[in-house]
Amino acid sequence: KNQVEQSPQSLIILEGKNCTLQCNYTVSPFSNLRWYKQDTGRGPVSLTIMTFSENTKSNGRYTATLDADTKQSSLHITASQLSDSASYICVVANYGGSQGNLIFGKGTKLSVKP
Amino acid sequence: GAGVSQSPSNKVTEKGKDVELRCDPISGHTALYWYRQRLGQGLEFLIYFQGNSAPDKSGLPSDRFSAERTGESVSTLTIQRTQQEDSAVYLCASSLGQGVTYEQYFGPGTRLTVT
Numbered sequence: 001k002n003q004v005e006q007s008p009q010s011l012i013i014l015e016g017k018n019c020t021l022q023c024n025y026t027v028s029p030f031s032n033l034r035w036y037k038q039d040t041g042r043g044p045v046s047l048t049i050m051t052f053s054e055n056t057k058s059n060g061r062y063t064a065t066l067d068a069d070t071k072q073s074s075l076h077i078t079a080s081q082l083s084d085s086a087s088y089i090c091v092v093a094n095y096g097g098s099q100g101n102l103i104f105g106k107g108t109k110l111s112v113k114p
Numbered sequence: 115g116a117g118v119s120q121s122p123s124n125k126v127t128e129k130g131k132d133v134e135l136r137c138d139p140i141s142g143h144t145a146l147y148w149y150r151q152r153l154g155q156g157l158e159f160l161i162y163f164q165g166n167s168a169p170d171k172s173g174l175p176s177d178r179f180s181a182e183r184t185g186e187s188v189s190t191l192t193i194q195r196t197q198q199e200d201s202a203v204y205l206c207a208s209s210l211g212q213g214v215t216y217e218q219y220f221g222p223g224t225r226l227t228v229t
Contacts, residue, residue, distance in 0.1 A: 004156070031214035043118070043205055043220030044157075089156070093214035101214045104149075104156040 002027045004092050004105035012111045017080055021108045023073040023090030031093040031101070035064050035075045038087045038107065047075070047088075080112045116140065118221035120206050126227045127196055135191045135224045139208030146189050147207040147218060148181055157205065163189065164212035196228045 004025045013019050025033070032051045036044035048057045048064040050073070057064050061078045077084055087107040094101055119138045127133050139146050148160040159173040163183040174180070178196075183189040193200055203223040209216040 041222070043207070043222050045220070046217055049217070095214060102159065102218070104158075106154070106156040 002094060002103045004090055004103050006090050006105040006108050008108060010109040012113060013080055015080060015082055015112050015114050018078050019080060021075045021088050023105060025071050025092045027092040027094045027103050029095045031095050033066055033073050034091040036089040036091060038089055044089055082112050082114060085110060085112045118206055118208050118219050120221040120224050122224060123222065124225045126229060129198060129228055130195055132192065132194045133196055133226065135204050137189045137206030137221060140219055143208035143210055144186050145209045145212040146183055148191050149205045151203045151205055198228045201226055201228045
């Protein structure tokens with residue numbers, strides 16, 4: 001069964017600190033992996049998209065990694081800011097599937113405190 | 115340019131009533147998706163439209179759910195005889211094409227509460 005699991009479920013950190021969010025998946029055949037940021041009451045916004053051959057991709061203070069062998073990804077946030085408080089969703093796209101081809105994780109809810 | 119818009123932003127309805135949710139995709143985007151997000155859960159795919167092709171309805175949870183799209187523009191998601199378990203945020207997304215390499219742009223969602 002195609003699944004995407006994220007950990008931790010929630011996380012509280014102090015402003016200025018770094019953090020890493022995890023994503024494990026069992027999706028086949030794999031096409032790409034995406035990280036989205038979803039602010040409360042808003043739709044998800046894409047942070048990064050990585051294909052099978054990409055190991056790392058950065059977007060400002062956000063750096064995503066992908067290990068296609070172990071089917072794991074992480075999102076590292078550097079020097080966190082209050083505006084980073086949001087849910088971070090890992091999404092894996094697969095070829096040939098229905099469901100619009102995207103499998104969504106439940107997200108990690110990050111709270112950045114001053 | 116304008117992003118994906120959805121209306122209403124919030125809808126409270128009584129159990130058994132029908133509701134209609136609207137999505138205006140980004141102009142020029144041929145693919146349009148509907149998702150449901152229950153509290154504390156991941157997004158669930160409902161249906162997608164690609165151009166004039168027959169829509170993929172494989173995610174619709176029951177025959178009470180239906181969706182229409184006029185050409186490559188507005189789409190409406192209709193839920194008939196609403197139940198309390200239909201309470202969720204309904205998100206719409208659009209993309210330039212249908213395929214796993216295309217970026218999906220999401221609207222702000224409609225929060226549906228069935229009392």
